[in-house]
Every structure is written in structure tokens, then in C-alpha cells.
Amino acid sequence: MGISGRVSRRDELPTPALVLDVDALDRNIGAMIARTAAMGVALRPHAKAHKCVEVAQRLYRAGAVGACCATIAEAEAMARGGLPGILLTSCLVTPDSIERLSRLVASGADISAVVDSALGVDLLGQAAENAGRRIGVLVDIDVGVGRAGCVEIADIVALAQRIRDIPQLEYRGVQAYWGNLQQVMPFAERRSRVEVQAERLRSILAVLREAGLAPEIVSGSGTGTHAIDGRLGLFTEIQAGSFLFLDSCYGSVPTSDGEAAFEPSLYVAASVTTATRPGRVIVNAGLKAFATDNGKPMPMRGAPAGAAYRFMGDEHGALDFDGATPPLGATIEFLTSHCDPTVNLHSAYHVVSGESVVDVWPVVGRY
Amino acid sequence: MGISGRVSRRDELPTPALVLDVDALDRNIGAMIARTAAMGVALRPHAKAHKCVEVAQRLYRAGAVGACCATIAEAEAMARGGLPGILLTSCLVTPDSIERLSRLVASGADISAVVDSALGVDLLGQAAENAGRRIGVLVDIDVGVGRAGCVEIADIVALAQRIRDIPQLEYRGVQAYWGNLQQVMPFAERRSRVEVQAERLRSILAVLREAGLAPEIVSGSGTGTHAIDGRLGLFTEIQAGSFLFLDSCYGSVPTSDGEAAFEPSLYVAASVTTATRPGRVIVNAGLKAFATDNGKPMPMRGAPAGAAYRFMGDEHGALDFDGATPPLGATIEFLTSHCDPTVNLHSAYHVVSGESVVDVWPVVGRY
Numbered sequence: 001m002g003i004s005g006r007v008s009r010r011d012e013l014p015t016p017a018l019v020l021d022v023d024a025l026d027r028n029i030g031a032m033i034a035r036t037a038a039m040g041v042a043l044r045p046h047a048k049a050h051k052c053v054e055v056a057q058r059l060y061r062a063g064a065v066g067a068c069c070a071t072i073a074e075a076e077a078m079a080r081g082g083l084p085g086i087l088l089t090s091c092l093v094t095p096d097s098i099e100r101l102s103r104l105v106a107s108g109a110d111i112s113a114v115v116d117s118a119l120g121v122d123l124l125g126q127a128a129e130n131a132g133r134r135i136g137v138l139v140d141i142d143v144g145v146g147r148a149g150c151v152e153i154a155d156i157v158a159l160a161q162r163i164r165d166i167p168q169l170e171y172r173g174v175q176a177y178w179g180n181l182q183q184v185m186p187f188a189e190r191r192s193r194v195e196v197q198a199e200r201l202r203s204i205l206a207v208l209r210e211a212g213l214a215p216e217i218v219s220g221s222g223t224g225t226h227a228i229d230g231r232l233g234l235f236t237e238i239q240a241g242s243f244l245f246l247d248s249c250y251g252s253v254p255t256s257d258g259e260a261a262f263e264p265s266l267y268v269a270a271s272v273t274t275a276t277r278p279g280r281v282i283v284n285a286g287l288k289a290f291a292t293d294n295g296k297p298m299p300m301r302g303a304p305a306g307a308a309y310r311f312m313g314d315e316h317g318a319l320d321f322d323g324a325t326p327p328l329g330a331t332i333e334f335l336t337s338h339c340d341p342t343v344n345l346h347s348a349y350h351v352v353s354g355e356s357v358v359d360v361w362p363v364v365g366r367y
Numbered sequence: 368m369g370i371s372g373r374v375s376r377r378d379e380l381p382t383p384a385l386v387l388d389v390d391a392l393d394r395n396i397g398a399m400i401a402r403t404a405a406m407g408v409a410l411r412p413h414a415k416a417h418k419c420v421e422v423a424q425r426l427y428r429a430g431a432v433g434a435c436c437a438t439i440a441e442a443e444a445m446a447r448g449g450l451p452g453i454l455l456t457s458c459l460v461t462p463d464s465i466e467r468l469s470r471l472v473a474s475g476a477d478i479s480a481v482v483d484s485a486l487g488v489d490l491l492g493q494a495a496e497n498a499g500r501r502i503g504v505l506v507d508i509d510v511g512v513g514r515a516g517c518v519e520i521a522d523i524v525a526l527a528q529r530i531r532d533i534p535q536l537e538y539r540g541v542q543a544y545w546g547n548l549q550q551v552m553p554f555a556e557r558r559s560r561v562e563v564q565a566e567r568l569r570s571i572l573a574v575l576r577e578a579g580l581a582p583e584i585v586s587g588s589g590t591g592t593h594a595i596d597g598r599l600g601l602f603t604e605i606q607a608g609s610f611l612f613l614d615s616c617y618g619s620v621p622t623s624d625g626e627a628a629f630e631p632s633l634y635v636a637a638s639v640t641t642a643t644r645p646g647r648v649i650v651n652a653g654l655k656a657f658a659t660d661n662g663k664p665m666p667m668r669g670a671p672a673g674a675a676y677r678f679m680g681d682e683h684g685a686l687d688f689d690g691a692t693p694p695l696g697a698t699i700e701f702l703t704s705h706c707d708p709t710v711n712l713h714s715a716y717h718v719v720s721g722e723s724v725v726d727v728w729p730v731v732g733r734y
Contacts, residue, residue: 014463016734048681070682090651090682093695094638096381116641119695147679148641148649155643179680271461274483274515276522282515284457288711289734292660293678311660312514313546314415314707315437315457328460328486340681344655344712346734366733367383367656367713 010352011302011331015271016285018346019333020361022353024265025055025244031261032226032243033063039230042237044087044219047074047365049241049340052349053081054361059244060084066110068219068239069365072100077364079109086111087219089175089239091140091148093120102127105135112136112217114175116150121162121169128168136172137163138217141204143176143197153207160213173215174208176201177239182224183249194228201234223250223262247339248298267300267333268342269350270317275325283309283332286316290334291341297334302326309334377719378669378698382638383652385713386700387728389720391632392422392611398628399593399610400430406597409604411454411586414441414732416608416707419716420448421728426611427451433477435586435606436732439464444731446476453478454586456542456606458487458507458515465490472498479503479584481542483517488529488536495535503539504530505584508571510543510564520574527580540582541575543568544606549591550616561595568601590617590629614706615665634667634700635709636717637684642692650676650699653683657701658708664701669693676701 010019036043045059048070056067056078066085069075075086091114092098104111105128115121115137128135139159142149150156156174163171178197184190201218208215216236221229223242229235242250245266270285290297292311299307304321312318319332326332336342343349344366351359380386403410412426415437423434423445433452436442442453458481459465471478472495482488482504495502506526509516517523523541530538545564551557568585575582583603588596590609596602609617612633637652657664659678666674671688679685686699693699703709710716711733718726 012462015461018734091640093640094382094651095379095696116643117695142643145679146644146647147683147685149643151643273458273460276483276509276516276518277513280513284461287658287660287708291654292658292708293654312512314711316514318514328484329462341654341659344681367385 008357010269010355010357013269013331013350013357015269015331016289017269017350018343018348018363019267019269020349020351021265021267022351022358024263026058028244028246028262028265029059029062032240035227035261036230036238037063041230041235044068044085044237044239045244046070046089046239046241047078049343050244051077051343051363051365052361053077053083053364055244056083057081065237068241071365072097072104073365075109075111076100076104079104079107079111084110087138088113089177090114091116091120093117093123098123098127101135102130105131105133112138112172114138114140115159115163116140116142116148118159118162121159121166125166125168134168134170136170138173138175138215138219139163141174141176141201143178143201143220145178145180147179149175153204156204157207157211157213160208161211164213171213173217173219173236174204175219177220177222178225179222182222184224190225191228194225198232198234205234242339245339247342248335248337249294264335266336266339266343268297268336269331269333272326272328272330272332275328278325279321281319281326282312283317283319284315285334286313287311288314289345290336291338291345293341294338297336299332300335301333302330303332375724377636377722377724380636380698380717380724382636382698383656384636384717385710385715385730386634386636387716387718388632388634389718389725391630393425395611395613395629395632396426396429399607402594402628403597403605404430408597408602411435411452411604411606412611413437413456413606413608414445416710417611418444418710418730418732419728420444420450420731421726422611423450424448432604435608438732439467439471440732442476442478443467443471446471446474446478451477454505455480456544457481458483460484460487460490465494468502469494469497472500472502479505479539481505481507482526482530483507483509483515485526485529488526488533492533492535501535501537503537505540505542505582505586506530508541508543508568510545510568510587512545512547514546516542520571523571524574524578524580527575528578531580538580540584540586540603541571542586544587544589545592546589549589551591557592558595561592565599565601572601609706612706614709615702615704616661618702631702633703633706633710635664635703636698636700639693639695639697639699642695645692646688648686648693649679650684650686651682652701653680654678655681656712657703658705658712660708661705664703666699667702668700669697670699
């Protein structure tokens with residue numbers, strides 16, 4: 001079967017292929033919807049993890065309130081897919097991104113944006129004016145990551161005020177994401193570090209309320225801290241995304257202090273293309289098929305027992321093992337070490353249920 | 368200017384953007400064509416580095432004999448672009464890749480392939496039979512990398528013989544690439560390690576000649592060893608690709624023991640999107656814009672003096688510096704630490720000459 005034909009069997013996919021177990025995906029979605037509902041917070045999952053309209057729609061149908069987007073291209077794709085409740089979580093200040101946001105808003109998209117500078121507020125005001133529709137805006141707060149977001153309380157209040165003073169903008173609240181705490185181990189340490197930042201966020205929210213700038217939305221959190229964050233009484237919504245796939249790095253750190261809530265659903269399938277040495281085969285998936293920022297892929301289905309993967313250049317990897325050599329052409333699936341940038345390396349998900357390939361979902365908004 | 372409009376100024380590109388300095392590219396092409404000509408070897412540059420039909424065509428017009436491709440998708444794109452002399456440098460054994468190769472050959476593409484297994488030879492024979500045209504085949508030899516390629520001389524001879532015995536196949540020679548030696552330092556150590564492998568290759572070629580299997584093509588080498596390899600009297604052609612762009616890792620290791628032959632031509636442009644702390648800005652290019660397997664991007668044009676980049680997640684990086692903070696929206700260009708997988712993260716090159724954007728060239732064959 002060629003690339004143009006529809007492959008029906010999981011182990012016959014043209015490789016390398018991004019493989020998504022839709023049953024595991026649905027269990028993960030159901031678990032997170034139930035968890036956030038039980039904690040009394042909304043779920044606005046981050047599309048930077050999945051970059052897929054079909055996944056976002058599935059989440060929305062299950063009860064999510066919309067989709068977070070990291071880039072204007074992701075927001076464009078989600079809007080084309082009919083998603084409501086789009087939140088742009090990166091600060092936009094370039095002419096290109098501001099103009100594209102304005103066009104999206106003019107087209108009727110339900111989209112809000114975050115900001116951490118006075119210039120950003122003014123540019124969003126211009127975008128809204130050009131669009132002829134108001135734009136919802138959240139102040140982005142740096143809660144210890146050292147990345148985007150206002151650092152000083154005075155700046156947060158001043159920006160919220162500035163947003164409220166521009167008629168074309170609608171002040172919606174704040175974003176506060178402690179991305180640096182998502183995988184802190186042990187879990188008790190994660191919790192105590194979250195509580196330090198939560199205390200600061202609590203005081204910021206109090207100052208905003210006193211200034212008549214009570215936030216309607218407090219957006220943040222991720223897969224690693226959602227079980228803590230959702231019970232703080234601070235957040236109105238959770239932005240988590242990685243719970244959909246549970247890559248091997250999240251697989252090795254609990255996402256709660258109780259039972260495991262999520263399971264792996266995302267794999268990269270590769271084929272054995274060389275078997276010239278005992279105890280080693282070469283597969284056709286290397287550093288253009290797997291993200292490399294967080295360790296090595298983990299061999300799963302089809303791999304010899306005890307097999308370990310090594311990157312061997314752009315298009316190849318080595319699998320070292322004891323025992324019998326898998327045949328040339330055999331399919332081996334790998335759990336990725338970091339789902340977001342791995343998804344970004346592929347143009348589509350091959351959606352499987354058990355042994356069957358049931359659909360192909362495009363990955364959207366790649367650079 | 369939006370993404371749909373043609374931007375004319377380099378510092379106004381929508382970001383993140385892959386930027387290619389065509390004048391530096393042309394100087395690199397000219398230098399490598401002159402070097403290979405002086406050494407009496409052909410140049411068949413590797414398209415896995417550039418994944419771009421326009422770059423391959425430019426190389427061909429300058430004197431290259433064709434294009435190496437790592438994947439069937441790259442070969443399809445190069446064939447559609449009219450490139451002759453395509454050499455598939457990865458061993459193909461999956462039904463998908465064999466069928467696509469067969470269709471390419473049937474369409475009239477001038478394409479050869481490498482092989483390291485008897486099954487691979489037989490599958491190529493079937494592909495040729497189905498295509499109704501002969502396929503040129505090279506035996507892939509493992510010259511110390513431990514990746515693809517035959518290890519034992521007896522296997523090399525047996526495969527060459529098997530190729531010659533199949534009427535639909537044309538035995539063309541061998542591939543021998545010491546990818547693990549490309550960046551060995553110091554250069555004298557690189558040379559001596561090459562000479563060890565070259566001695567082995569020399570003896571293999573002698574055995575093949577004695578068996579009546581004299582190779583017409585001996586293909587291999589890369590940017591890091593071409594100046595050694597081209598003078599060994601073994602190779603008929605050089606597969607180098609990174610010389611086109613000279614990423615920072617090649618920038619720090621000489622590509623010859625004489626003067627520098629190549630210069631950087633490839634950058635990723637990003638924009639300053641957050642400036643909330645003294646001595647630090649955040650740019651909108653992170654681990655989805657830069658390869659992460661070989662270190663950090665190096666700040667160049669537009670960066671404050673002494674600036675250093677840190678990865679800060681999928682879509683962001685931090686730039687730390689002493690001195691004045693660049694304004695929000697300012698464009699900063701980065702030299703990448705590994706060109707091949709960085710190119711693979713972008714859909715197009717923004718081709719610049721000085722301050723002007725002169726063209727947009729698609730990146731093809733991404734997964």
C-alpha cells in the first residue's frame with residue numbers, strides 16, 4: 001500500500017508514522033474532564049501539544065471550553081475548525097501576528113489574547129479596531145518561570161487598567177502558568193513549590209480585586225500540576241495538554257499523588273531497514289522523527305525484549321537488544337520522550353484502534 | 368505585511384523564519400564545486416541537508432552531478448523538480464518505499480539506490496520489474512559507523528554479485544560514508560581515523576575488482592572530511608551537504624587543514640516578544656524552531672553584544688545579555704547548531720540578499 005492509499009492495519013503503516021491510539025486518547029480525555037469537573041475548574045487544553053483540529057473538537061465535544069494556542073497559525077487552524085473559546089497564550093507584538101489576529105477576529109473567531117506590555121495592549125487595541133470587533137485580553141503574569149509575563153504587581157495592575165481603558169478591548173483576567181514546576185519530583189516537592197507561587201498569585205488577585213479589576217478568567221496549569229492547581233481556589237481553568245498523550249517523561253513522573261490517571265496514547269512507528277549485526281537493527285526514524293530535547297524514545301510494540309534506542313542521525317536510529325533479531329521491514333513503535341515537539345515533526349496522525357487504522361488527522365500550524 | 372503578502376525587507380519577515388543568505392550560499396556552492404573539481408571527484412550533494420528543489424537545482428547548474436536523498440519523499444520531490452542523478456542513500460525494504468520507488472522509476476526519474484541485504488536486492492529487482500525500467504544499485508558498506516551497510520567483505524561481494532545477477536538491476540558500485548568522523552577534532556586526528564577506514568575500503572574495492580565487480584561509483588564523504596576523502600583516490604563522488612549552510616557546529620571545526628572554505632548562510636529569525644526584565648528578552652523561537660540535538664542557537668544579527676540563548680519551551684527562547692534591551696518586536700537572527708534538522712522544522716526558506724528578501728523556496732519532503 002502506498003502513501004496515497006488508505007492503510008488499514010497498524011503494522012503496515014508507511015514509516016516513520018505518528019500513531020495515535022484513539023481509545024487511549026478518549027480515556028485520557030474522559031479522565032481529565034472528570035478530574036477538572038470534580039475540582040470545579042474548566043478545561044481549555046493547549047493545542048500546542050496536539051496541533052490538531054480533530055483532537056481539539058473531540059475535547060470540546062467532551063466538555064472542554066475551547067482551546068489554548070501558542071501561535072497565531074494554531075489559532076487560525078482552530079478557528080477554521082470551528083473551535084470556540086480560543087485563547088492565544090503567547091504575547092503578540094509583531095506586525096504579522098497582530099494583523100493576522102485582527103483578520104481572525106474580523107472573521108468572527110471567538111478569540112482572546114494575553115499581553116505583558118503596554119505596547120502589546122495598544123497593538124491589540126489597534127487589531128480590534130481594525131477588525132471592528134472587541135478582543136478579550138488577559139494580563140500574562142510571570143509566576144517564576146522567567147519567560148513571558150509581568151513580574152511586578154504594579155505592572156500587572158497598570159496593564160489591566162490600560163486594557164479596561166481601551167474601548168475596543170475587554171479585560172478578561174490573567175494568565176499564570178508555572179511551566180517550570182510541571183515535572184518537579186518528588187510530588188510533595190512539586191506541591192510545596194506550587195504553593196509558594198500560588199501564595200504570590202493569591203496576593204496579586206487580591207490587589208486586582210481591590211483595584212476593581214477582578215479577573216473573570218484565571219488561566220494556567222499543566223498536566224504535571226493540574227491536580228494541585230485545580231484545588232487552589234485560584235484558577236478558573238486548566239490549560240493542560242500533554243495528558244492527551246502522556247509521553248515517557250510524564251510517564252515517569254506522577255501527575256497526581258494518587259492513582260495514575262492517564263496512559264500513553266502516542267507513538268512513532270518505524271521500520272527495521274538494516275540487520276547486518278547480531279543484537280542490533282537500524283530503524284528508519286531518527287532526529288527528524290523524534291524530539292531530542294528530553295531524552296530517547298522508548299521501544300514498545302514490536303521491539304525485542306530489553307531493546308534500547310540510540311539516535312543515529314537525521315533519519316535513522318539503532319536498536320540494541322539481546323536475543324532474536326526482528327526481520328527486515330518489521331514495524332516497531334516507540335513512545336516519545338516529549339510529545340509536543342515530536343508531533344510537530346509529523347504532518348499527520350495515523351489514528352488507530354487496536355490493530356486497525358481508522359483515520360488520518362492532519363497536524364496543523366507547523367512553521 | 369501578512370504571511371500571504373511578499374515581504375521585501377529581511378528585518379520585517381514574519382517570525383520565526385528560516386533565512387537563507389543566497390550570496391553566501393552561492394559562494395559556498397562555488398567553493399565546493401571548485402574544491403571537488405580540483406580533487407578530481409564529482410559532487411552529488413545531500414538533499415537531506417537542504418530538502419529544497421531550488422537549492423538542488425542551483426547546485427546542479429553549478430556543476431553537481433545530481434542529488435543524494437535520504438528518503439523516498441525527498442527523491443520524489445527532487446524528481447518532480449527535474450533533478451537527474453538522484454541517489455537514494457538509505458536502504459529501502461518497506462512495501463511503501465519500494466512501491467513508491469517503482470512508481471518514480473516508471474515515471475522516468477534518473478534514480479539509483481543502495482542496499483545492504485539480499486532481501487533489499489530482491490525488492491529492488493521487483494520494483495524495477497514493476498516499473499519496466501532498470502534501477503542502478505550500489506552496495507552500502509559500513510565503514511565504522513555501525514549504522515546501515517554491510518560489515519563483512521564476503522557479504523559485500525555476495526550482494527554485488529546478486530545485483531549483477533538480476534537483469535532488472537544495474538550494478539553501479541558502492542556507498543561508504545564515515546559519518547562518525549565528520550567532526551573529529553583536531554583535524555589531524557580526523558585525518559588519521561579516516562585513513563584507517565580508507566585502508567579497509569581500499570581492500571574491499573580491490574576484492575570487488577578481483578571478483579569482476581569493479582565499482583563505477585564510489586560514493587560517500589561529507590563536509591567535515593571531504594578535503595581528506597577527495598584526495599584518497601577511492602571516491603568518485605562526494606555527498607557533502609552541510610557546507611551549503613555551515614551551522615555553528617561546523618563553524619567550530621575546520622573543514623580542511625587550510626583556510627576556511629565556507630561561511631554561514633542559514634539563520635532563524637525571531638522577534639522579541641517580551642522585555643519585562645533587565646538583561647533579558649524573550650524571543651518567539653524555541654524548540655520547534657531550532658534543532659536541539661547539538662547545542663544552542665548562536666545569536667547574530669540584531670542581538671545585543673554578548674547575548675546568549677536559552678531554550679524556554681516549544682515556542683520561546685530567552686536571550687540574556689549585558690547592556691541595552693532591544694525593543695519589543697525587534698528581529699534577531701540566530702545561527703543554528705545543526706542545520707539539517709533545523710531546516711526540517713520549517714516549511715520554507717526566506718531567501719535574502721543583503722537587506723532584501725528576494726524569494727521564498729519551499730522545504731520539501733518533511734514527514
